[in-house]
Amino acid sequence: MNIVTRAALALLLLGPLSAAVANESALRLKDGPEAVTVRANCSICHSVDYIQMNAPFMKRAGWDAEVKKMMKVMGAPVPEAEAARIVDYLTRNYGVE
Amino acid sequence: MATRRTILQTAVGGLALAGSGFLGNLARAGLPPGTIESGTLETLPGKQPLLKRSFRPPNYETPVSYFEDVITPNDRFFVRWHLMQIPEIEPAEWRLSVGGDAAGREYVLTLDDLRRDFEPVEVVAVCQCSGNRRGLSDPHVPGVEWGYGAMGNARWKGARLKDILARAGLKKEAIEIAFDGADRPPLDATPDFQKSIPVWKALDDNTLVAYEMNGAPLPHLNGFPARVIVPGWTATYWMKKVISIRALAQPLQNFWMNTAYRIPKGKFPLIDRFASQESDTSTPITEMVVNSLITNVTEGQRFGAGTPIVVKGLAWDGGYGIRRVDVSVDEGRTWEGADLGVDLGRFSFRPWQFTFKPRSKGALSVMARASNVQGASQTFELIFNGPGYHNNVVQKVGIEIV
Numbered sequence: 001m002n003i004v005t006r007a008a009l010a011l012l013l014l015g016p017l018s019a020a021v022a023n024e025s026a027l028r029l030k031d032g033p034e035a036v037t038v039r040a041n042c043s044i045c046h047s048v049d050y051i052q053m054n055a056p057f058m059k060r061a062g063w064d065a066e067v068k069k070m071m072k073v074m075g076a077p078v079p080e081a082e083a084a085r086i087v088d089y090l091t092r093n094y095g096v097e
Numbered sequence: 098m099a100t101r102r103t104i105l106q107t108a109v110g111g112l113a114l115a116g117s118g119f120l121g122n123l124a125r126a127g128l129p130p131g132t133i134e135s136g137t138l139e140t141l142p143g144k145q146p147l148l149k150r151s152f153r154p155p156n157y158e159t160p161v162s163y164f165e166d167v168i169t170p171n172d173r174f175f176v177r178w179h180l181m182q183i184p185e186i187e188p189a190e191w192r193l194s195v196g197g198d199a200a201g202r203e204y205v206l207t208l209d210d211l212r213r214d215f216e217p218v219e220v221v222a223v224c225q226c227s228g229n230r231r232g233l234s235d236p237h238v239p240g241v242e243w244g245y246g247a248m249g250n251a252r253w254k255g256a257r258l259k260d261i262l263a264r265a266g267l268k269k270e271a272i273e274i275a276f277d278g279a280d281r282p283p284l285d286a287t288p289d290f291q292k293s294i295p296v297w298k299a300l301d302d303n304t305l306v307a308y309e310m311n312g313a314p315l316p317h318l319n320g321f322p323a324r325v326i327v328p329g330w331t332a333t334y335w336m337k338k339v340i341s342i343r344a345l346a347q348p349l350q351n352f353w354m355n356t357a358y359r360i361p362k363g364k365f366p367l368i369d370r371f372a373s374q375e376s377d378t379s380t381p382i383t384e385m386v387v388n389s390l391i392t393n394v395t396e397g398q399r400f401g402a403g404t405p406i407v408v409k410g411l412a413w414d415g416g417y418g419i420r421r422v423d424v425s426v427d428e429g430r431t432w433e434g435a436d437l438g439v440d441l442g443r444f445s446f447r448p449w450q451f452t453f454k455p456r457s458k459g460a461l462s463v464m465a466r467a468s469n470v471q472g473a474s475q476t477f478e479l480i481f482n483g484p485g486y487h488n489n490v491v492q493k494v495g496i497e498i499v
Contacts, residue, residue, distance in 0.1 A: 024152035047151050066239055
C-alpha cells in the first residue's frame with residue numbers, strides 16, 4: 001500500500017470519529033459569564049451535554065450535590081471559588097429556582 | 098357464573114385496581130425537556146444512528162423502532178461507558194489476567210487461548226443498563242437520562258467463567274469475583290470502573306466471558322474483544338473489554354460497588370442476593386425486574402376505524418422466564434393475553450403480539466403488562482428510588498382511531 005492510499009484509508013477510518021468530535025465541539029452552553037468556567041472545568045472528563053440532558057429539574061441543592069460529587073468522588077480539580085460560580089450558573093440556566 | 102371480566106382479572110392475578118378508574122390516571126411521565134432537546138440521532142463508527150445522550154463518555158440508546166426483532170443487531174445495540182478513555186484493542190495485544198488472593202494461581206490468556214482452551218457455549222441474553230428508563234422517573238433524578246432503549250438482546254458466545262476460574266483454582270475463602278476493563282478515567286483521582294459479582298453467580302453455567310455477539314466479534318463500543326456476560330443481572334456487571342478477573346476473599350471496596358448501583362433493601366420483588374455487599378439499608382442491584390416494551394405503536398399514532406390493530410412488543414425478566422403478557426385497550430378495565438412468540442431461552446427477550454379491533458372512533462390507550470413464572474409482574478406506580486433503577490411501570494400509549 002503506498003503512502004497516498006494509506007493516508008486516504010486513514011482519513012476514511014477517521015471520518016466518522018472526527019464527525020463525533022466535531023459534534024461535541026458544536027455543543028453550546030447557554031450564555032452567561034460563567035459558561036467558559038463551566039466548560040473549562042467540566043469538559044476535562046465529559047461532554048457538556050451531561051448538563052443539558054439533566055435539565056431543567058434540579059434545584060440549587062441538586063446542582064450543588066452534583067458539583068460536589070464531581071470534586072470529592074470523581075476527583076475533578078475544581079477550585080472552590082469557581083465551584084460556587086458553577087453552581088450559580090447551572091441553577092440559573094439549567095435548574096429550577 | 099364467572100363473567101368474562103372476572104376471568105380476565107383472575108388471569109392477571111393481583112390486578113385489584115382494574116376497573117376502579119385508577120388506571121385512567123396512570124402517569125405518562127416523559128423525559129426532561131433538556132434530554133429531548135439534546136437527544137440527537139448520531140452515527141458512531143460501525144453503528145446505525147442511535148439516540149445520543151452524551152458524546153463523551155459515549156452514551157447512546159437504541160430508538161424503540163429498532164426493536165422489531167427479538168435479537169438486537171450489533172449495529173443497533175446501545176452504548177454505555179462511565180469513563181472517557183476507551184482504548185481500541187488489537188486482538189493480538191489483548192491479555193486477560195486471572196488470579197486474585199482467593200485463587201490458587203495466576204495466569205494470563207490471549208484471545209486465541211480463550212477461544213481454543215475452553216468449551217465454547219452460547220446464551221441469548223438481555224443486556225439492560227440498570228438505569229434504563231431513568232429519564233422517565235417522576236420526579237426526575239440526575240444521571241444519564243435514558244428513555245426505553247438502554248438495552249438489547251444478543252446471542253453471546255464465549256467461555257464459561259467457571260471454567261476460566263477452575264484453571265486458576267478457587268480457594269474456599271473466595272466470596273466475590275472482580276472484573277476490570279481496559280477503560281480508564283481521565284484523571285488519576287477518578288475511581289476506575291471495577292465491579293464484582295458473588296462467587297455463586299460467577300460459577301453459574303450461564304455466566305460467560307464472551308468473544309462473539311450475534312455471530313460476529315463484539316463491536317468496539319460493546320466491549321471488543323471480550324466482555325463478561327451475566328445473564329439475568331443488569332449490565333453494570335457485564336464488564337466490557339475485560340482485562341482482569343480476580344477471586345477475592347474480601348468484598349470489593351470502591352465507589353462503583355459501595356455507593357453507585359445500589360437499591361434500597363426490600364423495595365423490589367427480587368430473589369437474587371449479593372450478601373457480601375449488603376448494608377443495613379441497601380444492596381447492590383442484582384437481577385432485572387419483569388418488564389415489557391411496546392415496539393410498534395407510538396404515542397399519538399392514528400389508525401383507521403374498522404381495521405384490526407396489531408400491537409407488538411418484547412418482554413423480559415431476571416432470567417426466570419416470561420409466563421404471559423396481558424394487554425388492555427380500555428384503561429385497564431379488562432386485560433387479555435397476548436400471543437407469545439419464539440422462546441430463545443429464559444434470559445432472552447420474548448416477543449409478543451396482540452390483535453384487536455377498536456369498536457369506535459376516538460382516543461384510546463394501549464397498555465401491556467408482563468408476568469414471569471415466579472408470579473412477579475410490572476408495577477402501575479413507580480417504585481421511586483434516588484438513582485432511578487428498575488423502572489418497570491406499565492406503559493400507556495395513547496392512540497387515535499379515525
